[in-house]
Amino acid sequence: MVNPKVMNKTLLSKWCLIEGVYIKALNDNLYLIQFYHKFDLKKKLVGAMII
Numbered sequence: 001m002v003n004p005k006v007m008n009k010t011l012l013s014k015w016c017l018i019e020g021v022y023i024k025a026l027n028d029n030l031y032l033i034q035f036y037h038k039f040d041l042k043k044k045l046v047g048a049m050i051i
Contacts, residue, residue: 004031015044 004023011033012020019036026032035041 002031007031015040 002025004025008021008023011017011023017035017037017040019040021036021040022034024032024034035044
């Protein structure tokens with residue numbers, strides 16, 4: 001299981017977010033990620049759709 005605080009810090013440095021995220025572990029390999037700025041969410045959703 002990954003530490004949510006460590007994951008948050010890593011994502012902030014790698015994703016170049018405007019406001020950051022809230023991360024909650026739902027189980028051993030499933031996490032809820034809440035974006036604080038709608039632009040960050042849109043940027044990640046568009047990036048996830050590119051194959």
